Amino acid sequence: MMKFQVLQERFGYSSFRNGQEAIIDAVLKQQDVLAMLPTGTGKSLCYQLPGYLIKGTVLIISPLISLMQDQVEQLALIGERKAIALNSFLNSRARAKALQNLNQYRFIYISPEMLRMEGMIDRLKNVSISLFVIDEAHCISQWGHDFRPDYLSLGEIRECLGAPPALALTATAQKEVRDDIKHYLKLKNPNEFIYSVDRPNIAIMIERVQTANEKKQRLLELVRQLKKPGIIYFSSKRVAEEMVEHLKLNGVKAVAAYHGGMDQEQRILIQQQFLNDQLNVICATSAFGMGVNKNNIRFVIHFHMPGQVESYLQEIGRAGRDGQESVAILMYSPGDEELPLRLSEYELPEKWQIDAYFNTCQLKNETDLVAELRLSETQLRFLKHYYLLNSQDIEQQINKVKTIRMKRLNYKVNKVWQMYRWIQSTDCRRKQIITIFGENDYSKPADCCDICTFDLSNYYEELTHIENLSSNSWVKRLQQLLKQEVNPL
DNA sequence: CGAGGCGGGACTAGTCCCGCCTCGGTGCTCTAGT
Numbered sequence: 001m002m003k004f005q006v007l008q009e010r011f012g013y014s015s016f017r018n019g020q021e022a023i024i025d026a027v028l029k030q031q032d033v034l035a036m037l038p039t040g041t042g043k044s045l046c047y048q049l050p051g052y053l054i055k056g057t058v059l060i061i062s063p064l065i066s067l068m069q070d071q072v073e074q075l076a077l078i079g080e081r082k083a084i085a086l087n088s089f090l091n092s093r094a095r096a097k098a099l100q101n102l103n104q105y106r107f108i109y110i111s112p113e114m115l116r117m118e119g120m121i122d123r124l125k126n127v128s129i130s131l132f133v134i135d136e137a138h139c140i141s142q143w144g145h146d147f148r149p150d151y152l153s154l155g156e157i158r159e160c161l162g163a164p165p166a167l168a169l170t171a172t173a174q175k176e177v178r179d180d181i182k183h184y185l186k187l188k189n190p191n192e193f194i195y196s197v198d199r200p201n202i203a204i205m206i207e208r209v210q211t212a213n214e215k216k217q218r219l220l221e222l223v224r225q226l227k228k229p230g231i232i233y234f235s236s237k238r239v240a241e242e243m244v245e246h247l248k249l250n251g252v253k254a255v256a257a258y259h260g261g262m263d264q265e266q267r268i269l270i271q272q273q274f275l276n277d278q279l280n281v282i283c284a285t286s287a288f289g290m291g292v293n294k295n296n297i298r299f300v301i302h303f304h305m306p307g308q309v310e311s312y313l314q315e316i317g318r319a320g321r322d323g324q325e326s327v328a329i330l331m332y333s334p335g336d337e338e339l340p341l342r343l344s345e346y347e348l349p350e351k352w353q354i355d356a357y358f359n360t361c362q363l364k365n366e367t368d369l370v371a372e373l374r375l376s377e378t379q380l381r382f383l384k385h386y387y388l389l390n391s392q393d394i395e396q397q398i399n400k401v402k403t404i405r406m407k408r409l410n411y412k413v414n415k416v417w418q419m420y421r422w423i424q425s426t427d428c429r430r431k432q433i434i435t436i437f438g439e440n441d442y443s444k445p446a447d448c449c450d451i452c453t454f455d456l457s458n459y460y461e462e463l464t465h466i467e468n469l470s471s472n473s474w475v476k477r478l479q480q481l482l483k484q485e486v487n488p489l
Numbered sequence: 490c491g492a493g494g495c496g497g498g499a500c501t502a503g504t505c506c507c508g509c510c511t512c513g514g515t516g517c518t519c520t521a522g523t
Contacts (some may be wrong), residue, residue: 064516088518113517136490147515210492238493260515286515307514338490343514466518 003028006052010078017042023167023193024049026129030165032089032190034137036180038199039171040321041293044071047133047167051106056130059164060109061154063139065089066268067291068109075107083107086114097206103127112150121160129164134185136290137168137309141180145408146347148376149385155186166190171312171317172197175438196287197313201320201449203327203454204429215331219243219303220250222329225460230299231288235263235307235339240283243303247281254280259382261288286311295321299454302330307386308415309339309374309422309436325447327459330423337420348377357383358398428452 003024007013016024019037023046026033026076037043051058060070060219068085075083084098102108102123114120134140134154144151158166168181168190182190207222208217219232234240237259241484245256256279258270267287275294282288286306297319306312312330320326349357353373361369361383386401412489429449434442447454 111517117518143515148517150517219518234514236492238513287503311515335490339513342512391508 002380003049003053006049008405010052010141011045011049012078015043019193019195020045021456026191026193028053028169031336032166032187033193034168034177034178034187034190035193036170036173036178036197036268037086037195040196040293041195041447043135043169043171044074048075048107050148054130056128057103058107058131058133059129059161060107060133060135061112061115061125062135062289063111063143063148065111065328067135068111068197070291071109072107080106083109085109085364086111087111088114094098099123112148112154115157116150116153120336120435121157124161124186129161130164132158132161132164134166134168136182136183137170137185140168140176140184141173141177142310144180144184146409147380152184157295172437174310174436177310179450196434196439198434198439198442199317199320200432200445201325203325203431204316204317204430204449205327205329205454205456206423207329207331208449211333215303215333216243217244219301220247221253222299222301223247223252223255223281224250225328227298227459227461229274229277229294229297230281230301231315231318232281232283232303233300234283234285235304235306235343237285239303240285244283247283251350252297253279254278255283256281257283258345259285275455286315289315289318290418292318293321294318297321297322298324298326300326300328302328304339305332305336305423306364306420307343307412307419309419309433312419313433325458327447327456332423337416340416340419341413342415344409345422346376347378349375349383349407351405353379354398354401354405358401360386361387366374373448403409426451 003021007016018041019035020042023033023035023037027046027050035043035046047058060068060071062071065085065087068087069089072083072085084105084107086095086098086108087110090098103126105127108127112332113390139148140151140154158164163186166187168185168187172182173181178192178194181187207218209218223230232240232243232245237257240259241257244255245332247255254272256273258267262270269284270279271288271292274282275292300316300319302312302315306315316328319328330431356373357369357375364372366380375383379407383401386404387397390428422429422436425432428444428451430444430452432441434440444452447458
């Protein structure tokens with residue numbers, strides 16, 4: 001079968017979208033591929049279509065259970081039943097059955113954590129894996145070094161499985177992140193497809209205020225005026241929830257919160273209601289977004305600044321997927337950079353915790369250690385990961401881990417300052433982003449950014465100015481209009 | 490850094506204020522007990 005035939009008959013498309021065909025060709029030639037495509041350009045087709053043209057199974061590493069479930073459902077809709085998501089949603093019987101029949105699947109979705117569970121690699125060795133896909137591959141760099149260290153083992157796992165060709169897919173990755181991806185996946189001379197991160201239909205704006213209170217008031221104004229639907233990003237679950245109440249109290253309807261502290265069920269419900277236009281505004285933390293395929297989002301507001309330009313770009317990139325004019329507004333008040341700086345720090349163990357852990361972890365049980373050293377789950381995982389990796393004497397190990405911690409901390413702090421410089425700069429915001437991502441050319445849209453030319457009222461809801469008038473003046477205005485209509489007759 | 494919670498002291502006895510402390514995001518997995 002030819003790829004065009006599969007495209008039409010299986011997926012129901014008459015042509016490829018920008019970038020897809022070249023990537024698919026490289027995959028079919030069994031080359032390692034690193035592809036950076038803007039959000040919403042159909043990345044999953046790049047491995048799903050080859051799945052029908054090559055022998056064997058496509059293994060897809062995915063960061064979220066919900067993304068895996070989504071993809072399996074999407075595949076079911078086009079009649080594909082030989083797809084499975086291997087994750088904790090499967091009960092033990094279903095999992096046992098799936099593991100026994102692994103080689104019958106065309107597509108297997110799995111998390112990095114599940115891949116590293118005992119016996120999993122041996123199971124997969126009996127399957128002929130013909131393509132090793134890493135969806136949202138920037139997670140390797142963004143999460144692998146601390147939050148989810150299993151991401152760093154993917155390259156070794158790939159080799160264990162006979163080094164099948166790899167396809168790494170992402171939407172935003174600066175050069176150093178791409179280097180990380182290549183290194184940790186052990187890609188050999190990968191074919192790289194890098195498309196521009198620029199989204200000309202998203203106008204970029206920074207709103208400066210002096211205090212937190214002022215920010216809150218200005219946010220209410222903006223939400224009232226702007227065309228919806230929209231997302232507001234916060235770096236705190238509590239503040240996100242408080243803002244939902246504040247907006248509701250002030251007459252904003254169809255607004256809800258979304259963050260990682262909520263029940264899985266509640267999260268799915270909120271996301272569905274947003275996709276179905278039953279909710280207009282989501283007050284969210286960075287937990288919201290991956291896999292949210294909604295094409296008519298008109299604004300993305302940042303109430304807190306993200307810790308890095310990549311996160312910012314990924315978050316604003318959720319606006320305007322339909323190609324219509326949309327706006328991204330980042331609200332900044334002096335001192336805002338402190339929060340992301342703190343967040344970068346407290347994820348990593350402190351120096352004294354490294355000392356204490358390495359010196360006593362063989363003597364005490366884990367529960368006691370965690371309580372004694374006040375370790376968070378992430379800190380503990382970081383320590384365990386590097387404890388297992390090292391086999392030299394304790395002092396050497398400790399120094400090595402402290403160096404790793406220092407490097408990681410520096411990296412994250414530098415990322416925050418890059419974001420900060422972007423906010424403070426007086427250069428075209430779009431041009432700076434392009435430069436940060438190593439690009440040179442872009443065409444300036446009519447509404448570019450607050451430094452260039454830009455009129456925020458283009459993004460207001462049409463009726464807003466009438467609603468804002470008091471009822472009296474509204475009547476007067478209507479009378480005027482009627483007079484104007486009547487007089488000429 | 491900055492917001493919020495909490496404890497204690499003060500003064501028309503239950504409320505108010507001040508100072509101190511803590512916390513702040515992202516997700517996978519399994520296990521034990523209902």
